[in-house]
Amino acid sequence: MFTCQKTYSDIPFAHRQHRHDGHCVHIHGHNWSLTFKFGCDQLDACGFVVDFGKLKPLRSWIDENLDHACVFNQDDPYLDEIQSLNEKSDSRLFKPLVVEQCSSEGIAQYLYGVVDPMIRDMTDGRAYLISVTVTEDSRNSAQYTPAQS
Numbered sequence: 001m002f003t004c005q006k007t008y009s010d011i012p013f014a015h016r017q018h019r020h021d022g023h024c025v026h027i028h029g030h031n032w033s034l035t036f037k038f039g040c041d042q043l044d045a046c047g048f049v050v051d052f053g054k055l056k057p058l059r060s061w062i063d064e065n066l067d068h069a070c071v072f073n074q075d076d077p078y079l080d081e082i083q084s085l086n087e088k089s090d091s092r093l094f095k096p097l098v099v100e101q102c103s104s105e106g107i108a109q110y111l112y113g114v115v116d117p118m119i120r121d122m123t124d125g126r127a128y129l130i131s132v133t134v135t136e137d138s139r140n141s142a143q144y145t146p147a148q149s
Contacts, residue, residue, distance in 0.1 A: 003130060004049040005037040008062055014094075015071040015102040018078070027070060033135040034062065036115060040127040050119065050127050058118060069095040071102040108134040108144035 014029035036058070038050045072079055079098065086093045099110040109132075116129035131145040 001039050001041055002043055002049050003037060003039045004052075005035055006050075006052055006055060006058075007033055007035040008059065009033040011062060011066055013066050013069040013071060013097075015107075016073075016076065017103065018073060018076045030136040031138075032066075033133075033138065034111065035133040035135070036111075036119075037130040037133075038119060038127050039130045040123070042126060044123070044126065050123060054122065057122070058115060061114065061118070065095075065097055069097045071097045071099060071107065073102050073106075074098050074100055104134045104136055104140065104142035105144065108132040108142050112144050112146065 009031075011032045011034065012029060013032060014027050016027045017024040019025075040049045043049065044051065072082065076082070083096060086096060099106060101107075101109070111132045111134070112129060115132065119127055119129050131143055133141055133143040135141040
């Protein structure tokens with residue numbers, strides 16, 4: 001197997017850990033880095049796992065959905081009120097993204113579900129996503145790698 005990875009750094013977005021018993025219960029932000037590890041058994045005609053120059057759709061997805069966004073758990077008890085407030089402002093207060101779990105671990109798993117199909121489609125099934133590492137402020141990170149079946 002061949003592997004390579006691509007990192008997108010300094011992506012500012014916020015989240016709120018509504019179950020946390022400390023300061024993370026508040027909406028707060030980080031500068032995040034996202035590292036995607038790709039794999040394949042057969043390289044493309046240029047000798048690449050993935051052509052980094054052709055990952056523009058991935059970068060666009062990050063810019064549209066995460067850059068300056070606010071990520072919430074889908075079961076946040078204030079989610080309806082938060083979204084209502086944003087709608088009343090014509091969606092000008094913040095850019096929401098709702099995921100199952102907005103921890104670094106949960107964001108990594110969510111991104112895997114978004115990016116793996118994107119990479120498989122871009123490479124006609126030749127390459128795939130192995131793992132996603134999400135790093136908060138260059139100090140803390142979490143990785144999601146699906147279980148082998």
